[in-house]
Amino acid sequence: MGGIEGGRVALLDIDYHCGNGSQDIFYDSADVLTISLHADPNHQYPYFTGYADETGSGSGLGYHRNFPLPPGTDDAAYLQTLDEALTLIRNYNPQYLVLSFGADIFAGDPLGDFAITTEGFAAIGQRVAGLGLPTLIVMEGGYNTEALGQNTCAFVGKFEKVKR
Template sequence: MKIFLSSEHHLHHPPFEILDGRSVAYFETPQRISIILTALATAGFPQPIAVAPATLADLQTVHTADYLEYLAHAFERWQAAGLSAPVLPSAWPLPGLRMRSDCPQAAAGRYTFDLSAPIMEGTFAAACSAAGAALAGAEALLQGERFAYALCRPPGHHAAANMAGGYCFLNNAALAADRLARSQTGGDATWALRAPTVAVLDIDYHHGNGTQSIFYARNDVLTVSLHADPSYEYPYYLGYADERGTGAGEGYNLNVPLPSGIDDRQYLVALDQALQAIADYGPHYLVVSAGFDTFHADPLGRFALTTAAYRSIGVAIAQLGLPTLFVQEGGYAIEALGTNVVTLLTGAITYVAG
């Protein structure tokens, strides 16, 4: 298994976030990557490969040009206005409001949907580095690798085409899935002409609202997500079972919202449902948004999965028989994070080896 590292991830290190009305220490820290790297090395995985960051041309395949311009310059404009770091919105242009203002405070509300995606001086560079790791992982599959793992930070599945949120700025998994889909038609940009060749499976505790929105009207990428029911959990406004896609994409989005407290057995039953949907779709490639905040001790989750569950998840994914890219998303139970990542990846590769 080739492992690709977002080597500039440490440039993104916000001092705090606003969670449920409280200012708290940022959960999505550089320490997460250090812990995973140590666990991978101890388990005998190959040395991670540091790759070049994604370019603007890479990013524009799924993100809008105006949003990318905002991300690239948000911090310097914030500072130039005499505002204190980090960049965080204090107002949002909800329906009925006008979006005429281009001042830094207005832009923050236009392009950020919550208070858990603060922008620092190095945030855009770190996000480009993470996107580069995911794209390198996609290229590895195209070159014949059975598995690849993109150790991305910041994560990406909450980032929409033109919006940051939930620790996410660029959608790493969506960029990888789009690259794989384009590969089947020589890079043709018209999704409606592409064969249905890619599935995205999101197993993070939180719904991948950004990934869903990017592919919602497309029929070349199937998106499947198992997550906490948004009726009680972030991101609240997307992730319901009746969201099935729109237009040509109708039927190409599957959400499996799950109740609080779900255990290993119950989760694996739901996973079987999701994997059957993917098998029925018949993709050539699979991208897994691999979040580990489903773990019972995670401070941001309310599921009850044990470490053993991740091995079963890895085995079940491998049983699809697809070239698979695992893209790192959430997971904030620091003490167990490395072990959980290794357990998932080991489950996949040992199933194939055995």
């Protein structure tokens, strides 16, 4: 297994756009499980990567997963896919989680075409926080500036209530 001291790390990217940078960095490594939920690259940036059949290479084979989602993905569909991703993370049994948070999955985001509501952000936060892992949240996209605060608070607020 991995050579990281202090425990294994999972990285979950829920920004609207594919987490191609994180994917690229760890693609050959089993040290970090990387998972990204994002817009289908068949119709959205970055187009050349982010497909479901990209699962890592070499010793990293099986330690990367992409979940491309179609335009109009709503709370119910998103949460169903998120649950699949969270099951993979639980099975990996990491000690830490890095969460790439993008609010551009919001229904009203000018750069995205998903249909996630503010309540959806709360539900996503609830589920991710439910992993019970020490979590580093990295702020990524989110371009509806009027809704950005409430969506981010709806998500992050769920982490304050986690008991460890």
